[in-house]
Amino acid sequence: MIQVTLPTHLRALAQVTGPVELQVDEPITQRAILDALEAAYPMLRGTIRDAVTRERRPFIRFFACGEDLSHEPADVPVPPDVAAGKQPFRIIGAMAGG
Amino acid sequence: MSEVRVLVGTRKGAFILRSNEQRKDWTVEGPHFPGWEIYHITGTPAAPNRLYASQSGGWFGQVMQRSDDGGKTWETVSNEFVYDGVPGTHQWYDGSQHPWEFRRVWHLEPSPTDPDSIYAGVEDAALFHSNDGGKTWRELPGLRGVKGNLWQPGAGGMCLHTIILSPDNPNRMFVAISAAGAFRTDDGGKTWRPVNQGLKSEFELPHATAEVGHCVHSITMHPSRPNTLFMQKHWDVMRSDNAGDSWHEVSGNLPSDFGFPIAVHAHEPNTIYVVPITSDSHHFPPDGKLRVYRSRSGGDEWEALTNGLPQSHCYVNVLRNALAVDSLDSCGIYFGTTGGQVYVSADSGDNWMPIVRDLPPVLSVEAQILP
Numbered sequence: 001m002i003q004v005t006l007p008t009h010l011r012a013l014a015q016v017t018g019p020v021e022l023q024v025d026e027p028i029t030q031r032a033i034l035d036a037l038e039a040a041y042p043m044l045r046g047t048i049r050d051a052v053t054r055e056r057r058p059f060i061r062f063f064a065c066g067e068d069l070s071h072e073p074a075d076v077p078v079p080p081d082v083a084a085g086k087q088p089f090r091i092i093g094a095m096a097g098g
Numbered sequence: 099m100s101e102v103r104v105l106v107g108t109r110k111g112a113f114i115l116r117s118n119e120q121r122k123d124w125t126v127e128g129p130h131f132p133g134w135e136i137y138h139i140t141g142t143p144a145a146p147n148r149l150y151a152s153q154s155g156g157w158f159g160q161v162m163q164r165s166d167d168g169g170k171t172w173e174t175v176s177n178e179f180v181y182d183g184v185p186g187t188h189q190w191y192d193g194s195q196h197p198w199e200f201r202r203v204w205h206l207e208p209s210p211t212d213p214d215s216i217y218a219g220v221e222d223a224a225l226f227h228s229n230d231g232g233k234t235w236r237e238l239p240g241l242r243g244v245k246g247n248l249w250q251p252g253a254g255g256m257c258l259h260t261i262i263l264s265p266d267n268p269n270r271m272f273v274a275i276s277a278a279g280a281f282r283t284d285d286g287g288k289t290w291r292p293v294n295q296g297l298k299s300e301f302e303l304p305h306a307t308a309e310v311g312h313c314v315h316s317i318t319m320h321p322s323r324p325n326t327l328f329m330q331k332h333w334d335v336m337r338s339d340n341a342g343d344s345w346h347e348v349s350g351n352l353p354s355d356f357g358f359p360i361a362v363h364a365h366e367p368n369t370i371y372v373v374p375i376t377s378d379s380h381h382f383p384p385d386g387k388l389r390v391y392r393s394r395s396g397g398d399e400w401e402a403l404t405n406g407l408p409q410s411h412c413y414v415n416v417l418r419n420a421l422a423v424d425s426l427d428s429c430g431i432y433f434g435t436t437g438g439q440v441y442v443s444a445d446s447g448d449n450w451m452p453i454v455r456d457l458p459p460v461l462s463v464e465a466q467i468l469p
Contacts, residue, residue: 009133009158013174043174047158051178052200059157093157 002033003088010048010091014041019088028083030062031074048091063090101468102424103168104432105149106440107136110458112151114169117453121430121444124453130169134161138206138419141466145213150232152203152218160202164232168468175232179203179220182239188222189250198222198242205419207261219258223249223275225287238287241273245292245310252277252313252332259418260314265321272327272342274314280329282342293342302332315358316418320367328370328397330360330418335372337397348397353384359421363446364429368396371423371431371447373416381436382413390433392447406450407441414439419462426467434460 001021006014014020022036038045045051048060056062062069065079065087081087104115111129130136131153139151147168153161160179163172179200190196201221209215214231224242226235249256257276264270269286272293279294292309300306302313313332320326329336329345333356336345349355354374363369372391376384383389387410390403414437424430431443438457443450 007157009155012132013158013161043161046160046177050159052180057157057159 001085002028002036002082003085004033004037005088005090006044007091007093009093010044013043013047016041021085027077029075029077030069030072030089033078033089034074059094061092061094063092064088100426102426102430103141103466103468104422104440104442104453105139105141105169105462105464105466106434106457106460107139107151107419107462108434108438108458108460109135112136112139112153113454113457115440115453119426121426121442122451124442126454127169130172131161131163135202136461137202137204138462138464140206140208140462140464142208142213142216143210144208146466146468148208148213148231150206150208150216152206154202160200162203162232176228176234179218179224179226179235180237181224181242182237186242186246188246188256189248191250195247198224198246200224201255204257204259205261207263210263210265217261217263217271219261219273221255221257222251223256223258223278225258225261225273227287238283240283240288241281241290244281244290246278248310249275249278250311260317262317262319262327264319264324266324270324270341272317272319274317274329276315277311277313279310279312280314280317280342293338294345295343296338296345296347297331297336298334299332316360318360318362318370320362323367326367326396328360328362330357330372332356332378335360335397348393350393350398350400352391352400353389353402357416358418359416359433361421361423361431364423364425365427366394366429366446369394369446370396371421372400373421373433375415381415386411386413388412388414388435390431390443390447390450403443403447403450405448406443406452417461420460422463422465424465424467430465432463432465434463436460 024036102117106113111132113128117124134153142148149165151163185198187195205219207217218226260274262272281290282293297312315330325341327338335349337348338345388407391400414435420434434440436459440453
C-alpha cells in the first residue's frame, strides 16, 4: 500500500487524521498516486491539481525520500521506497509567506 | 419566536451567529473551514437549512461546500468551474490580451423557489449555474461575449460579485462585475447587454461614459420594485428606475461617495444604506468615524447613523458583500468590517451594537429568518 501524507487543510477536508493508504496499480507514478487519492477522496479534486489541466497547483509540492519531486514528470515512477510503501509520498503546502 | 441566523464569511473561516427576534443576545459558532477564505456563505430561500459556502485559498484553490442542516454538517459539492468552449481572452493591465483563468467563487445566489438551482459569480468574471444543488456547474457564456475582451481586472480582481434575480420575471437577471460594469439578460441568461448608461468614470476610464469598463462595486433592488436599482460604484452612488437602461447619481450630501456595499430596507423600498469610505486610495471611513448612511428618499438626502458605532480612530473597511438586512419588523441591518467586527442594528439603523469584535477580516454577511 502506498502511504500519502497530506497538509493540515487537506486532512481536514478529507476527514482523516493521519497518513492515508492507497492501493495503486503499477507503474506507480505521481499521476497514478494522485488519481488513486482523488478516487478515494473526491473532495480533494481540484485542491492538489488544477481541475481542468490536471497540473500541480503552484503552491503544492511533492516530497519523498528526502527529495523534492515537484518538478518530476507526472508519469515517471516514484522512488522504490515509496512504491514499496516504506516511505510516504508527501504532499506539502509550499512556503508562501512574506 | 423566530430565530435569526447571520452567516459570516471571513478571510480565515465561516462563522454562524444566532439570536432571536430581539437581536440582543447572540451565540457565535465557528470557525467552520478554519484557515480558508470564505468569500460567501449564504442560505437558500426555498430551503433555509440548505447553506452554500465558497471556500478557497491560495494553496488549494476552490472548494464548494453545502449543508442541508443549517450548518451542523457539510459536504463538498463540485468545484469544477470550466469556462464554456475556448475561454478566450480579456484585457490585461499592460493592454495585452490575457486568457480567462478561474480563480474563485465570489458570490452565490440561490433561486428563491428551487432549492437545487443556484448561480455562482466567479473570478475571472463569469456566471455559472447549477440545477442540481451544486453537483455540476455550467457557464452561461453569453455574458462574456458582451465585449469581454475589453474587461480588465481592477485591484480586487475581475470578479462577478453581484447577481440579482428579478422577482417578477424569471428570464431577467442583473449581474455586476468589477471594472466591467452592470449587465442584464431578458432571456434567462442566453444573451446579455451592458446597462451602464449614465455611469461616469472620469478618472478611471479613457472614455468616461464607455459602454463597459466601469467599476461597479455593488447593486441592490427591493423585490417590490424590480425596475428600481441602486448602485454603489467605485465613486458615485447611482439609481436607475428603468431596470438599468439609464442611471442618475444620488450621492447627494454623502461625505464621500466612494464605498463598496449598498443595501435596501426590507420593508421600505426607498430606504437605502451605504457605508462611505474616504477614497480609492484610503480604504477607511472619513475622519476615522464609522458611519452608515441612510437615505429614506431613495438617495440624494442622506443621514449619518452613528449611535453605537466607533466615532474616533476607526480605520476599517466594509467590503461589498458584507452588508445585509433581515426581514423582521423592525428591519435588522448587519455589516462586517475588515477589522473583524460584525455590527447589528435591530431598528433599521438607528442604534447599533457589535455582535462580535475580533473575527478575521469579514468578506460577506447574510441574514436569515427562521420560523
